[in-house]
Amino acid sequence: MSNYIKSTDFAVKDGLLTGNPLKIVSGTEINDEYNAIQTAVGTKADTLSPTLTGVPLSPTATVGTNSAQLATTAFVTTALTNYNSVVETLLQALYPVGTIYTNATSGTNPATLVGFGTWEAFGTGRVLVGLDSSNTLMDGVEETGGSADSVVVSHSHTATVSDPGHTHVISRIFVESGINAFDYGGGLVGTSVNTESSATGITVANSTTGSSGTNANLQPFITVYYWKRTA
16 A cells, blocks of 8 residues: 555654644644643633633624523613613603603703603693583683682672661640630640651771782692693
């Protein structure tokens, strides 16, 4: 056989290319191989609690994966983007156009706080009341009314007098003409007359008393920030 090499032909075997199973490996080559193996092993991470350096790469899991697979930055970014999108969709459903947003301590525009929509301050200096279709003052959206000042309802005063007028009777005696008043039987004639009738003079005078009604018609209240979403 042309490729037959005697077992004692060491010079020929030693001259074979590296990797040939018939080649005789010298001590130098063994050291080189050993060092290369050591270097390779030394640069590999342990399987138990490895410490990685550089920029290690890993396959990116699909959205929705729920397993022990490593999550890459690409996976996390996509998941956060989807999460934020879901949260915004939910908030937009909870705060549609026309919704009133209330905050007890912060006057920051809700567009900054929730991250969407156009909002305007609403109901400044007013309390909110539910629409009442049976009351013409409150049967439409955003109708306003009421006053901060006390209002005296129109009214009148009536005095009832039990004596609208009366007369007094005055009796008088006079001598009938042609008769001696001192004759027996008299000749005296008695009559009576009435005084003129006069009504009792009673008047009701207008008068004021008490304190000013300015800002005295307010119910107990507490202030908050109101915003209405307009777009």
